[in-house]
Amino acid sequence: MKSIAFLPGDGVGPEVSASAMAVLRKVTERFGIEFAVSSHPIGGAAIDATGEPLPAATLEACLAADAVFLGAVGGPRWDGAFQRPEHGLLALRKAMGVYANIRPLRIFPGLMMASPLRPELVAGVDLVIFRELTGGIYFGAKQEESGFARDECPYHADEIARIAHRAFAGARGRRGRVASVDKANVMATGRLWRRVVSAIHAAHYPDILLEHILVDAMAMHLVRRPADFDVILTENMFGDILSDEASAIAGSIGLAPSASLGDRAGGLFEPVHGSAPDIAGQDKANPIGAILSLAMLLEDGLGLPEPAARIVDAVSQTLADGARTVDLGGNWGCRRMSEAILARI
Numbered sequence: 001m002k003s004i005a006f007l008p009g010d011g012v013g014p015e016v017s018a019s020a021m022a023v024l025r026k027v028t029e030r031f032g033i034e035f036a037v038s039s040h041p042i043g044g045a046a047i048d049a050t051g052e053p054l055p056a057a058t059l060e061a062c063l064a065a066d067a068v069f070l071g072a073v074g075g076p077r078w079d080g081a082f083q084r085p086e087h088g089l090l091a092l093r094k095a096m097g098v099y100a101n102i103r104p105l106r107i108f109p110g111l112m113m114a115s116p117l118r119p120e121l122v123a124g125v126d127l128v129i130f131r132e133l134t135g136g137i138y139f140g141a142k143q144e145e146s147g148f149a150r151d152e153c154p155y156h157a158d159e160i161a162r163i164a165h166r167a168f169a170g171a172r173g174r175r176g177r178v179a180s181v182d183k184a185n186v187m188a189t190g191r192l193w194r195r196v197v198s199a200i201h202a203a204h205y206p207d208i209l210l211e212h213i214l215v216d217a218m219a220m221h222l223v224r225r226p227a228d229f230d231v232i233l234t235e236n237m238f239g240d241i242l243s244d245e246a247s248a249i250a251g252s253i254g255l256a257p258s259a260s261l262g263d264r265a266g267g268l269f270e271p272v273h274g275s276a277p278d279i280a281g282q283d284k285a286n287p288i289g290a291i292l293s294l295a296m297l298l299e300d301g302l303g304l305p306e307p308a309a310r311i312v313d314a315v316s317q318t319l320a321d322g323a324r325t326v327d328l329g330g331n332w333g334c335r336r337m338s339e340a341i342l343a344r345i
């Protein structure tokens with residue numbers, strides 16, 4: 001029996017995790033697949049319970065599980081904490097070795113009008129961001145004094161190479177195009193990034209169309225011509241920023257799922273959105289990002305494409321039937337949206 005560790009976390013994390021767990025129970029009911037599910041504290045919730053954002057017991061459970069689902073971490077309540085809730089998530093990504101963060105962007109039928117972009121720009125958008133997740137400025141040395149602060153951005157060629165391989169391989173199963181995003185005009189890591197990606201392309205993926213784009217230009221192209229992109233390959237922080245921008249094009253960050261994979265089977269699966277403390281505990285969150293992350297967990301983490309496809313179809317159908325949470329301009333709550341999706345699985 002496959003085991004799944006659930007880490008609900010903070011803010012709306014527990015609400016959207018409950019939706020994902022309900023979907024998992026439905027998968028058991030419909031497909032006869034049993035899962036061993038456990039739940040563990042992370043982030044602010046873990047700081048409150050144990051004093052640490054990633055308690056040893058949580059990490060142990062995640063490393064032992066076949067796949068890990070995470071809701072969200074963080075919130076203003078822990079701003080002054082000795083260790084921030086986000087540290088728990090970063091330490092977990094590092095310890096699990098999940099260097100490839102995959103963030104697909106799909107446009108659901110009927111949601112074209114929820115996008116801030118004109119419908120003719122949104123039509124045909126179908127892209128996926130491959131974000132390097134365990135290196136760069138997130139993990140470099142930091143210095144924090146009263147009048148001075150510094151964040152280092154280190155990258156080794158092999159850290160760039162392994163995410164590049166993932167992105168090129170991903171493009172082979174899609175439209176065969178990779179846009180590699182860096183800041184090579186200013187950053188040394190950007191120049192290394194560009195050299196490594198070019199070398200891997202030339203040696204292994206000549207069939208893929210590769211272009212290099214500076215991150216500032218990419219931020220602009222994403223809103224001017226998003227349908228032109230297939231696979232976007234980028235480093236940790238640029239991927240964080242561009243994936244929020246990209247998710248808005250689909251109508252709401254509340255819809256966006258992600259998979260974080262390493263060289264071992266399994267992985268870490270989490271919605272792209274954060275803990276949204278302003279709406280936490282009010283049944284206002286959109287559970288779709290979490291539910292689609294669970295679908296990615298089943299397909300990419302556990303090798304179960306059939307239930308995953310059924311979940312995606314159910315979400316698509318629910319949206320096509322007009323269901324709208326607050327972020328999509330409607331008034332449906334998290335629970336009502338979840339139940340509508342469950343009924344269609």
Ligand code: IPM
Nearest residue numbers: 073074086089090240272274
């Ligand atoms: C994300 C989030 C995280 C990140 C935060 C919560 C640390 O913004 O997954 O995109 O910056 O990676």
Ligand code: MG
Nearest residue numbers: 240241244272
């Ligand atoms: Mg982010």
